[in-house]
Amino acid sequence: MALQTAQPRSPTPPALETRSTAWLLWLRRVGSGLGRPLLALVLALIAGVVVIMITASGSLIDRFNAALLAYGYLFVGAFGNAANLSFSLVNVTPLIFTGLSVAIAYRARLFNIGAEGQFAAGTILAAIIGLKCSTWPGWLLVPLMIVAGALAGAVWGGIVGLLKAWRGAHEVVTTIMLNWIIFYVSDWLVSGPLQAPGQADQTSSMPPQTNLPKLSVLYNQTLGHFLPTISQPEQYIVDISFLFALAALVVYWFLMTRTTFGYETRVVGENPRAAQYAGISVKRNVVLVMALAGLFAGLGGTLQLMGQYPYEVIGQVFRNDTTGFDAIGVALLGRMTAIGIFLGALLFGGMRQGGSLMQLKANVPGDLVYIIEALVLFSIAVQFLPVIQQAIVKRFSAARRPTVVAALAGGVVDLDQEPTNGAEAPMMNDQPLPETDKAALADGQGQVQTPAQERQHQQNGEA
Amino acid sequence: MHEQEKAPLAQAASPDLAASPYAVEMRDICKAWPGVVANDHVNLRVQRGEIHALVGENGAGKTTLMNILYGLVRPDSGEIYVNGERVHISGPRDAIRLHIGMVHQHFMLIPPLTVAENIVLGQEPGGPLAVYDRRRARELVLQLSARYGLPIDPDARIEKLSVGLQQRVEILKALYRAADILILDEPTGVLTPQETYELFDVLRALSRQGKTVIFITHKLREVLDLTDRVTVLRRGRNVGELVTRETNQAEIARLMVGREVLLRVEKRPARPGPVVLRVENLHASSDRGLEALQGVSFEVHAGEILGIAGVEGNGQSELVEVLSGMRRATAGRVTVTHASGEQIGKTYDITSMNAREVRLVGVAHIPEDRRGTGLVLSDTIENNAILGRERWPRFAWARFILRLGEIAHWARRLVREFDVRTPSTRLPVRALSGGNQQKIIVAREFAADPQLLIAAQPTRGVDIGAIEFIHRRLVEQRDAGKAILLVSAELDEIRSLSDRIAVMYEGRIVDIVTPEASEEELGLLMTGGRPSGASREEQAQATGDSGA
Secondary structure, eight states, rough: OOOOOOOSOOOOOOOOOOHHHHHHHHHHHHHHHHHHHHHHHHHOOOOOOOOHHHHHHHHHHHHHHHHHHHHHHIIIIIIIIIHHHHHHHHHHHHHHHHHHHHHHHHHHHHOOOTTHHHHHHHHHHHHHHHHHHHTTTTEEEEEHHHHHHHHHHHHHHHHHHHHHIIIIHHHHHHHHHHHHHHHHHHHHHHTTTOOOOSSSSBBBBOOOGGGGOOOOHHHTTGGGGTTTOOGGGGGOOBBBBHHHHHHHHHHHHHHHHHHHHHHHHHHHOOOOOHHHHHHHHHHHHHHHHHHHHHHHHHHHHHHHHHTTTTOOTTTHHHHHHHHHHHHHHHHHHHOOOOOHHHHHHHHHHHHHHHHHHHHHOOOTTTTTTHHHHHHHHHHHHTOOHHHHHHHHHHHHHHGSSSSSSHTTTTOOOOOOOOHHHHHTTOOOTTTOOOOOOOOHHHHHHHHHHHHHHHHHHHHHHHO | OTTTOOOOOOHOOOOGTTSEEEEEEEEEEEEEEEEEEEEEEEEEEEEOOEEEEEOOOTTTTTHHHHHHHHSSSOEEEEEEEEEEEEOOOOOOOHHHHHEEEESSOOOOTTTTBBHHHHHTTOOBBGGGHHHOOOHHHHHHHHHHHHHHTTTOOOBBGGSSSSHHHHHHHHHHHHHHHHHHHEEEGGGGGGGHHHHHHHHHHHHHHHHTTTOEEEEEEEHHHHHHHSEEEEEEEEEEEEEEEEGGGGGGGHHHHHHSSSSOOOOOOOOOOOOOSEEEEEEEEEEETTTHHHHHHHEEEEEETTEEEEEEOOOOTHHHHHHHHHTTTTSSSSSSEEEEHHHHHTTOOOEEEEEOOOHHHHHHHTTEEESIIIIIOOTTTTSSSHHHHTOOOOSSSSTTTTTEOOOHHHHHHHHHHHHHTTTOSSSSSSSGGGOOOOHHHHHHHHHHHHHTOOSEEEOOOOOTOOOOHHHHHHHHHHHHHTTTTTTEEEESSSSHHHHOSSEEEEEEEEEEEEEEETTOOOOOHHHHHHHTTOOOOOOHHHHHHHHHHOOO
């Protein structure tokens, strides 16, 4: 009984070739990148239908039609024609900047709640310079305001980084406190030193030479000489700061995926101990990342001030503005990728714009868009989506297991662990070639821990 | 959950149905993950009251099989019998009801809670109104502790306990849930030799009390020392069921790996060159502010392996951290002299350099905690292949823009040359087995062509095949003229690889001996004793320096 050799009875799975593996990995990345946010959106929209159907009147069919009509107008209002689209893009621009601000910080696992404050800091310094130097020529004043605004944001974010790096102060606390500091500073300036003569709490308008041109006007002045011009360009209000936002997305993508800075930030965020091992200064990186996060937000504020009517700071505007907080949703929805942030900002900015038309035409309260927004974020935040996703995948793949599809959704992962050990989950140890990536693993944990806790509760009951 | 109805759980739990001599019998268990068959018609028979070893390399399917038994994983097919009764285990809850307990490789404890709280967690003794009864919990734990001879302080917080004691808590946790069958998943991987011996005593005592122990390991010495019978798995299949008394290390190793394995490292005598690493009177503090290094002095020559032996926690970790730039020295001096290459003869003072600078000077470092320190688990193999060297001109233009093509090429080279089993270099490192993770670190550190290689626990938790491979590479590097500092808790490893052995005790090097020194002599040195008549040149030097 020394040796007992088993016969190879079960069919060996097909060996995965390198090419198909690479393709599957790519597919999975795209899938995990887009799949979950999309699913979240679809679920939120379905929930929105239910809300409208509850509030609408008439038969079930009527109610359903009302919901479809509302969504129709929501879409038309956001992206239906060039003018509406241009209004949407005006909302989208600052969301991209602040979304990037949140995302950069999050790459180092810092939660930047202070995008709004950094946004405000940029706006205020740019406004001060614009008002005090209003006689300067535009070619000097415009770059000066932009640079100053960006730097003000960087300083406001950098303070958070410094406090975190050297005093260990948690960034959530410090960003919130710094938000309120800058909100009150803004209130004081607007009702005091910067108050426009004879006006309520607001500043004078920025000098006209600093107003950024509309995209359509710019087009007419350049390409318009060769191509058909846009008639009535003034009605398309989006200004060139949208182009800055697109450029910022590219810069972000490049920084994060193609540079040592992005690499080291990721190491600091994922494993500070490994950063120490690699000789990457965690403190320096935290300060840099927060300063850069602030820079993007400050730039966003400055460009909005300079690009859009009324070109002035109005009292208490920042504490009522939600851009910097919506940005958290944009960044989460976009899973911290450049393309994702763009799509997320487009969605949130577009819904804001489309909501008013929906209210007007379909007689559905515009607040519905906030409900949908909230549901989208809720779906992502509580991470119950992976469970649904998995249930769907399991159903379809049950007949032909094992498949890669199961692995895509993290179906291979089975573990029963307490959260303290979750990060070090050893479940893949015994498989040489598991087809699971980080996202799938995370899904697996999200999924299996719940039943594990259930069991625990049941045990409680029995004992 | 539909299997649950069929499960004759209540009957199986009663001990008088012991018609079968087997406490656990698993028949024809199959479990396939996508792309890999983890268990392919595996059979396992464990007799009641025995200590049964389940051995195999990483990836052989040991953990999967045990996870199936504990209900964490559902098998695709196969039958499980507990005490002769067919059972269906659809979750740990079923397993616990069948009196099966599992101690995981990575502990499932809550650090801020006390020992007693952790043990009773989930089955707390409740007073009226289901209020947690702290005193009763303490009592129960003390009773348990006395009954099984496992002394523990029920009020200590887990985070204050040593790893060995934490493991004891895990065992008590399983016993508290009335486990008769104990599964231990590589329990010695995290233990010091002393703790390992204590664990073995505990397991033997439990076995005498009629408990059945299933012991997963890939350390052959432990199999021979402790167990009664052995089941060997290779690539998801049974390859042997042996009686421990009738077998030997070589046979088990051959079954595990599928070929003859060199258990002893083949190496020629060292030909030491000039001094590469010189450490003089080094002092440093531990994380807790205690003086972890109290005047350490030694030298490592090119072309030799200096082993640092010692019971863990005597300053070895801090020594490695100071040398690799992760921790500041409070006093002393460390220099590295190039013994080959362009800068031959150049000496660098690395005492106050950070890890990046130390690496640039030609020091490579295999850290003792690969998952926590040496890798970013969520990142790809490619990105991990340049960790610590990401700004080198080879991988980045102007130290800023990553050369992705070059990095991918580099990663593929490392994977090929060091035989890392992975379908793609774009996979996250987390998806690899422990042995393959370690190979990535070893590959990364070796391939940078260092002057000095610091290898801390280079084979901890990896399987025999990988250990053999890493050992061979270490000797190759030595023969290529590198200076190697080897720190290991495995005395066997230190003795078979080192050309000289420095023994550390309480932050000092108590002696430097040859590998021919007996195990008793080393053991005595490791515990602070000094063999009489052992007055070597190095010893005089070490004491002289520490006194300075």
